[in-house]
Amino acid sequence: MTIERTGILLLVSGPSGSGKTTLCRRLADEGEAIYSTSCTTRPSREGERDGHDYYFISREAFEQKVSNGEFLEYAEVHGNFYGTLKTEVLNHLAVGTDVVMDIDVQGADQVRDCDDTSIQVALVDLFVMPQTEDELLKRLTGRGSDAQEVIELRMKNALGEIDNWPKYTYRLLSDTREQDYHQFKSLIIAERLKVSRLKNL
Amino acid sequence: MTIERTGILLLVSGPSGSGKTTLCRRLADEGEAIYSTSCTTRPSREGERDGHDYYFISREAFEQKVSNGEFLEYAEVHGNFYGTLKTEVLNHLAVGTDVVMDIDVQGADQVRDCDDTSIQVALVDLFVMPQTEDELLKRLTGRGSDAQEVIELRMKNALGEIDNWPKYTYRLLSDTREQDYHQFKSLIIAERLKVSRLKNL
Secondary structure (H helix, E strand, C coil), rough: CCCCCCCCCEEEEECCCCCCCHHHHHEEEEHEEECCEEECCCCCCCCCCCCEEEEEEEHHHHHHHHHCCEEEEEEEECCCCEEEEEHHHHHHHHHCCCCEEEEHHHHHHHHHCCCCHHHHHHHEEEEEEECHHHHHHHHHHHHCCCCCHHHHHHHHHHHHCCCHHHHHEEEEEECHHHHHHHHHHHHHHHHHCEEHHEEEC | CCCCCCCCCCEECCCCCCHHHHHHHHHCCCCEEEEECCEECCCCEEEEEEECEEECCCHHHHHHHHHHEEEEEEEECEEEEEEEEHHHHHHHHHHHCCCCEEEEEHHHHHHCCCCCCCCHHEEEEEEEEEHHHHHHHHHHHHHCCHHHHHHHHHHHHHHHHHCCCCCCCCCEECCCCCHHHHHHHHHHHHCCCCCECCCEC
């Protein structure tokens, strides 16, 4: 007997350096969930593939979709638009496929505010963050080649993002990569047991 | 940095033969949670240890505790009382220790109705059941030494219990022992990430 359930929409936020993108990609690579691909109006960079990294579309096409209400969430960043199409998510959820989204805190707010019942039933949100400010600084400093003011700005932005963690249902304090992934995967395994997503109750 | 959180109170229900007791015991044996020990007025059986299997207390002592409101849940079964003391649970939760309770559906109802905030924050409920009625029958039949009417009565009782699964937040359809335990443990790992149980928000 197959369990008839609708999919999970797992939103993952966190400051840069938290390892959230790696977690999401690995979950998708292991076939546990679909990694939701965003649309963007920015030009593709070397090595980026259309439909994998992003759907690269024109500003006109993007604006048309905005006015049609086709986006689950979207934002303008440094003059470029980024957004996730509702269809990109809903079609998967309906057939019981889990979807994972690497999303910033503003995007997560938009998804939470979406009044589509399928989205609300599917929604699970997680904030990934380093255990201490020292650890955050270490991760943001990277190879140590950046100017002091660049690092300070990144740190300020990261701390601003981190302030949002209490809005989330789950929080993961990052440890080793394997530990983090073990907890992350446990979260999706547990969510699959939720009675609220079973069909024909 | 230690995560400051209060403990989880994991209620596990299911028909006999679902393997719920084995799951709870194993979680406790691995040191992941404390197995909540009930009080009972029935005499101890060969091999049962006071304070491990049950706290064996007199009917007078039990009734006194009932009138003091000391029980989180209690019931009379075949003339004997069984119940879980609030202190047995609350003391562990306060220091961040997770507690697992193997509990019938009526007991779970009583815990859900408890208006103590610490209990409500801690509460997670899971229903464990076989995937099909055939599988249930197989598990209830056991060694095949029981009379037909005994098996029929067990089957009727089990089906009556199973009707209650939609009241639970999580449902586990049992598969192999290892698969079941993997999902069960994932549930507690995921619940430990819940923001609602972190202190000093």
